Amino acid sequence: MADEELTQEEGKKKGGMLKWIIILVVLIALGVGGYFGYTMFFAAPDEDATSEEMADAQAPLEDLEGQLVPLPVFLVNLADPLGRRYLKLGVEVEVRDADAQAALAKYEAKVKDTLLLLLSSKSYDGLSTMKAKVELKQEIADRLNQILGNGSVLRVYITEMVIQ
Structure with missing residues (x-):
């Protein structure tokens, strides 16, 4: 009985940690994608540097x-x-x-x-x-x-x- 409770607690800890890692990776990917989209499509061309x-x-x-x-x-x-x-x-x-x-x-x-x-x-x-x-x-x-x-x-x- 005690072994089953320990296994369930470790599974919850691993699942909880894995969930946070996945959320962090997704947020970083969204941030990089958002920045790329902004610079390519919404940001004004760099005419100041050319002038x-x-x-x-x-x-x-x-x-x-x-x-x-x-x-x-x-x-x-x-x-x-x-x-x-x-x-x-x-x-x-x-x-x-x-x-x-x-x-x-x-x-x-x-x-x-x-x-x-x-x-x-x-x-x-x-x-x-x-x-x-x-x-x-x-x-x-x-x-x-x-x-x-x-x-x-x-x-x-x-x-x-x-x-x-």
Whole structure:
């Protein structure tokens, strides 16, 4: 009789301890799953880090004051499947000095060709977000710096943009 009572008490203790371990594991799994779900679906994208990285990359350029040079307005068909969309883009470029401004005028044909090819390779989806527009400005600056010499173009400003 006494042996049966001891066996029942040990069974209850083991069952009670096992129940708490299972509850603890389930709670931890729910917490990890909840955190994962929140970060993937509900948390805002980390745009602050992206804008800080871009600001750090352009920090030396922000100290410089340049001269604004307007470029002609570009009107191109976008690279959409049906070819029914077009982009009208007005751009002003901030150059470092008068030499860069003169080089921009000298290589005007190269500049137009490069920018027309760049813009016509874009699609509506590739230009519809704010991030895509900022990337477009950076791509234009990079292409112009390849033509004029590295560091000649400080910033690119989009003055007019119509996508239809």
